[in-house]
Each structure stands twice: as structure tokens, then as C-alpha cells.
Amino acid sequence: MKVSAALLAMLLVVATFVPTFASANEIKSDIVEESSSAILIERDTGAVLYEKDSDKKLPPASMTKIMTMVLIMEAIESGKVKLDDKIRTSEYAASMGGSQIFLEAGEEMTADDMLKGIAIASGNDASVAMAEAIAGSEKAFVQMMNDKAKEMGLKDTNFVNPTGLPAKDHYSTSHDMAMMARELLKYDLITKYTGKYEDYLREDTDKKFWLVNTNKLVKFYQGVDGLKTGFTNEAKYCLTATAKRDDMRVVAVVMGAPSPKKRNAEVTKLFDYAFSQYTTNKLFDRNHVVKEVEINKGDRATMEVVTSEQVSVLMKKGSKDEKITTSIKMNENLQTPIKEGDPVGVLTVKVDGKVTATSPVLSSQSIDQASWWQLMKRTVGQFAKASDGVK
Incomplete structure (x- = not known):
């Protein structure tokens, strides 16, 4: 998979995102x-x-x-x-x-x-x-x-x-x-x-x-x-x-x-x-399947997307209940071939609407470019499925 300069820069930001959870006046200086x-x-x-x-x-x-x-x-x-x-x-x-x-x-x-x-x-x-x-x-x-x-x-x-x-x-x-x-x-x-x-x-x-x-x-x-x-x-x-x-x-x-x-x-x-x-509240283990996406011209029709690491939410003991949400943004214009372990998107964790962690998500399998015959079979299958739906 080709990684553009913009994507590489984004991945570096993801890899080095380190929020400061506590302010200096909360911590004893000694x-x-x-x-x-x-x-x-x-x-x-x-x-x-x-x-x-x-x-x-x-x-x-x-x-x-x-x-x-x-x-x-x-x-x-x-x-x-x-x-x-x-x-x-x-x-x-x-x-x-x-x-x-x-x-x-x-x-x-x-x-x-x-x-x-x-x-x-x-x-x-x-x-x-x-x-x-x-x-x-x-x-x-x-x-x-x-x-x-x-x-x-x-x-x-x-x-x-x-x-x-x-x-x-x-x-x-x-x-x-x-x-x-x-x-x-x-x-x-x-x-x-x-x-x-x-x-x-x-x-x-x-x-x-x-x-x-x-x-x-x-x-x-x-x-x-x-x-x-x-x-x-x-x-x-x-x-x-x-x-x-x-x-x-x-x-x-x-x-x-x-x-x-x-x-x-x-x-x-x-x-x-x-x-x-x-x-901490653990949300996902490493290699947990978090999404399945379609790959239009791959030798597989879909790709399972997995976490690259364990993902958790950090909380101060005794704090009130907080709303935790997660979202995944896939990289634009994913092109085959895609190797197993390639970064294909970013998982974001928010607590009460504030981003607390970001982490790359990865392809769980290698996907090569589909052959002409594979694409034809897939097209015919989709056409047949659509025809069944209008009966």
C-alpha cells in the first residue's frame, strides 16, 4: 500500500499523541x-x-x-x-x-x-x-x-x-x-x-x-x-x-x-x-476486530480492521460517570495491494466529547488486486442479489 506524505504525517501524529492528564498543581512536586x-x-x-x-x-x-x-x-x-x-x-x-x-x-x-x-x-x-x-x-x-x-x-x-x-x-x-x-x-x-x-x-x-x-x-x-x-x-x-x-x-x-x-x-x-x-477501563484488546469494510478491487471483497494495541480509557478514581465514545476514520482511497498489518485508519476515543486517545487501526489480512475474472464474478453475484431483491 502506498503511503502518501500527508498520511505519513498523520500517522506520526497518531503515534506520538500524548495527552497530559493531570495539571502540575494536582501533583506533589516532591x-x-x-x-x-x-x-x-x-x-x-x-x-x-x-x-x-x-x-x-x-x-x-x-x-x-x-x-x-x-x-x-x-x-x-x-x-x-x-x-x-x-x-x-x-x-x-x-x-x-x-x-x-x-x-x-x-x-x-x-x-x-x-x-x-x-x-x-x-x-x-x-x-x-x-x-x-x-x-x-x-x-x-x-x-x-x-x-x-x-x-x-x-x-x-x-x-x-x-x-x-x-x-x-x-x-x-x-x-x-x-x-x-x-x-x-x-x-x-x-x-x-x-x-x-x-x-x-x-x-x-x-x-x-x-x-x-x-x-x-x-x-x-x-x-x-x-x-x-x-x-x-x-x-x-x-x-x-x-x-x-x-x-x-x-x-x-x-x-x-x-x-x-x-x-x-x-x-x-x-x-x-x-x-x-x-x-482504567479497557475497551479493546490488541488485534480486536473493530470494523469490516468493502474493498472494491481487491481479491477479497471485504477487509477486517483490527486494533494495533490495547485501547483503554483513563479515569481519576472517584470521578463521576463519563460518556465514552469511539469512532473509526478510514484512510481515503485505500488501494491494493494492502499488506497484513498496514495502517488503514485511526480509532479515536472520546470522554464526554473530549479526545483522550487515538490509535492506528490495521488490516488483519493481506489483500491483492483482484483479477478480471474475480471482478466479473463479483459483479454478476451483486447483480443476481439485486435481481432477487426486486421480485
């Missing part, structure tokens, strides 16, 4: 005191519940791997990479310092185990091995990372590597990290990795390797199941964390905390604030 930057959002709506210098460019350290995992999950969902695929470790990948799972040059490990090594133990070697497997080289993968950031409308992020190791011009913001986390959390599978406190690699060998999650809140805060810590001397202590209770999932980011204890304490306060003050 939630985050010592970290350089912070933000708290509700995942489904993207509503900002708290922020402190959230557009300040800072080194993200290993939180960089959130974008690395976004691209890995895209590759898995598209079928380009399968979890049981064997990923070979290059000499370059094995040479990575910092956090690692001690891959040896030439060693093969499944994508499933590589993802464990990245999500749980923050393995720099596993990150580069996966980057090379997906893009052919680390450099090409970094270009994919920056292209994805631009596609998401993230203007204050630039990647130089897929690991977060210190590098000139490698930076992001707490706002942009929250948006990356929001994108990653579209994939339900990811929290099965980031939510594990411990696991093992090479379990049936004499090189059994114990993984312990660098995000201690996974064990010590109810509902936390991700996402990624970060630390370098320059970045100090960073954390992008997510927690879910009932149907409400929130994301908190702190950057530049002076210690891991302070980092965890400030994220905990952000979560406490969110769960004590807000609740």
Missing part, C-alpha cells in the same frame, strides 16, 4: 527530587501523569536496549526471526565489555536465550549478536533504530549503538524512553522475559549461567514486570519500569539518579501515585 529527569505515563492512552524535565537530553545507558528489543520483537512478529533460530556470535559481538552473558566467538544460542540475556541480564554481547542477525551488521541495525525513532516522532533521541555503552551523540530523554517502552509493550511476549527475576542459560551444560534481573523492582514491587535499567558513570542510575494492576499498566522513567536505591525509591513513588489516583 515525587522525584534527586533524579535529573522523570516521567510517568499510562500505557494505553499515553496520558502523562507526572513529568520533570522530561525533554532533557541525557545518556540512556542500557535503557537503549528497549529500542533494541522493539526491533527484535518486530522481527519475531513478522516471522523474520523465530525464537528457536540459532544465532551465531561474531568475534565482534563476543568482544563487548560491560554487562554480558559471556558469549564466545562462534557460539550459537537460540533467539529465545539471546532475548533472555538482553532482557534479564542486559547482555551487551547478546544485543550485538541479535543486531547482526537482524540487520547484517551493528551499523545497519543502529540505522534501523534511528529510523524507528523518527517513525515514532521521537525528536530528542539519537543512537550510536544497540547497547547503551558510552558514545558521543548517543542520547535520549525520559519522554522518548517512555514512548519506546509504550511501543515495546504492544508485544505481550516481552514481559515474559523482562518480568523474570532469574533464569538460566546453557542449563544442560557444564557452562550453566545464572541470570538475575538488574531491575530489582520485579521482585519487590507488586505488578512490576519490566523493563530496563541503565548505568554508566556519565548517565548515573536510570530505569524505565512498568507495572500492571488489574487492567491498568503504567510506565515510569527516571534518569540520572544518584544511586540505585534512590532510583528505585523514586520509581516506587511514581507507581504508588499512579495506582492510588487512577484507574
